Amino acid sequence: MADALSRVFSALADPTRRDMVARLSAGDATVNELAQPYDVTLQAVSKHLKVLESAGLVSRSREAQRRPVHLEAEVFDLMTKWLERYHRQAEERYRRLDDLLRSMPDTVGPIAVGPMQEEPSPPETGESK
Amino acid sequence: MADALSRVFSALADPTRRDMVARLSAGDATVNELAQPYDVTLQAVSKHLKVLESAGLVSRSREAQRRPVHLEAEVFDLMTKWLERYHRQAEERYRRLDDLLRSMPDTVGPIAVGPMQEEPSPPETGESK
């Protein structure tokens, strides 16, 4: 399948799945418990959990017939790191541009900052699974 | 379409789109410039940009025939906020459990924390568009 980051993002692209994550942040739960609030079959919920699991967002143990679902907080770091990086970079750039413009008060700058520099993109987080 | 958060997450679920965002964090670019590194048609790139735009991640101005693409950093806050909230909550819970277990040294606790509390999930970020 796709790379780790893509799996995480697309797992969270579904509102039901995000809601599950939200609820799991309050504590572990069984499939039945998780399914209860939603108007879909148990099988659909099972599929959602499979998606979350293969994204590394949850893990499932075994406890008799039950399969308690547990939120794996670590994966959030992957996303947070990605977000942080480009969020910060964009703000940095903005700040620098702002400073630049401030330092030359009488210039009528056109729209853009100019053509992009070559290959600013890092190797896009390594694969897994 | 779907809610704002879903659009953002699913926009970033594609590696090409993430790469575009990464590159745009270094400065604005035209569609042609953006398309260059990828082995797909210009139309495909145009579609990707449409997805990013409808997620609010980029904006497009007009400059003659060109349509410079600009990264909108604000939307990242939405995601960061969501992430932060549940990430922190999960870690909090873990810490509390840890403290609890430490405070009663001779207990042989079973796996889970017990059944979930009712309705822990907040209303799931309001719609838009």
Added chain:
DNA sequence: TTTGTGCTCAACCAAACGGTTGAATTTGTC
């Protein structure tokens, strides 16, 4: 050993997705 409970697997379906080709649109230039 039968029965019930909790969950998953398999097959199917409609809608969305990422890509294509081809035509159309908008704007600067000859």
Added chain:
DNA sequence: GACAAATTCAACCGTTTGGTTGAGCACAAA
């Protein structure tokens, strides 16, 4: 006005996705 450049629109296509129903498996209880 004709032409080229930059980009989008439209139709199409194979694959993925989120859902369904129905069967099957693992374990507990009777």
